[in-house]
Amino acid sequence: MMLKPVLVLLFVCVVVSNAGNVLQLLKNRATHSQFAELLESTEGVHKHYMEGYLTLFAPSNTALNQYKGDRNKALLLNHIASAFPHSNLQTVNTAISEDELEERLTSLLQGHPPLWVRRKNSELYVNQAKVSLVLPVTTDTGNKQFLYLIDSVLEPLIPQAENSVADYVDIKAGDILNNTQKYKLGEYSIDKYTEQIRSLGMDKFPEFEQYGKYTFFLPVDSAFQGLDKGLVDQEVVKSHIVPGNLLFTQPSSRQGQYSELFPSLQYKQVSMEVKVGVSMYESDDGSIKVQSQTMTGNRNHPRGQVISTIVKVFILIKIFIFC
Structure with a gap:
């Protein structure tokens, strides 16, 4: 028996390697430009990773327009992933390709909450978001990056006292x-x-x-x-x-x-x-x-x-x- 009313609960295309970085790729995609603007306009540690080894999940403009939560550095860090387990989760020293994805990743948000990866009917999902495109990137300094375009925001659970x-x-x-x-x-x-x-x-x-x-x-x-x-x-x-x-x-x-x-x-x-x-x-x-x-x-x-x-x-x- 469940109480009635209210709960607070691929064909992925991979393209050839691009030059630049994930931020430049996002800025050139009209369907995901808002997330690029958020990455640029928000001050935070996420900017440190933009030229390094990086795995980034980027929600579409449509998803961001439907999202009612805070748009801050915590949200951005929850869209940057690291392999799990990892010896030092504060240092991103690997970019995770689609072939290297395992069931669980961790985001770079404090506490490193999980990002769950699933494949169903040849489609790829991270948490509740469907991956529509995977873009590999090699930066000018030779660092590998992977950009995953997704159709939903990966909303983190944040304490009221964000500094706690x-x-x-x-x-x-x-x-x-x-x-x-x-x-x-x-x-x-x-x-x-x-x-x-x-x-x-x-x-x-x-x-x-x-x-x-x-x-x-x-x-x-x-x-x-x-x-x-x-x-x-x-x-x-x-x-x-x-x-x-x-x-x-x-x-x-x-x-x-x-x-x-x-x-x-x-x-x-x-x-x-x-x-x-x-x-x-x-x-x-x-x-x-x-x-x-x-x-x-x-x-x-x-x-x-x-x-x-x-x-x-x-x-x-x-x-x-x-x-």
Whole structure:
């Protein structure tokens, strides 16, 4: 059972080597010029890497126009990647070609959050963004660079106090639930959900404090309108956690097409009589929906489906915020 309304959760063409650097390439591409302007106009350490070995993911103008978050040095550093693991993540001494991409990269933002790489149906994705073009570059000094053009902004999770280095490191879902005011969640609040989890006992959900592959669906406050919070019990909270899988908004099946069903944490509790799985799809209006399906229920958790809309995505382990 999943709360209804609100979550705060290739054909890649490779061309021959170019001369110059990635910034010059971007400035010459009308579809990605805004990101080039942002790289030039924003002061920060990212400028140090423009002539060195570099892997850069550049969102399109369309993606930036749709993006409502801060446009600052933190955003830019989250689009510069390093191999994982790396002996010194503050020093970019390699450029990562498409053939060298592994499942996980790390960005150069403080705390080095992950960038997850996937291939599906011959298409390449980084986090939720689809890669449309890969451009290799060799600078005048002989440094290799790779520019990946993408269709979505790689939004980082940023502490409210951006100078607090410790708050960037090893962020887990539990860190957000324990102090929702510490992080920038945009216009959304998840206070009511976190209050209910605390009343049930955070210790009953150790997954919030663990590292690994998890997808967490966190309902925003408006999801509780007209709802008795007492209905959100342990089984409901566990049905909002998908262990062992990182679910992304892209690619998603279209509405009416088959969408893979993933077992929730609640489903994997073999001693429980309730079984809940979740799936995601793109609706006819272009929004991404998450559908929970109670396949085996009881009096308090009847069989059926609940459909919610994903409104925000953060990549730590994986967090969706929905309504």
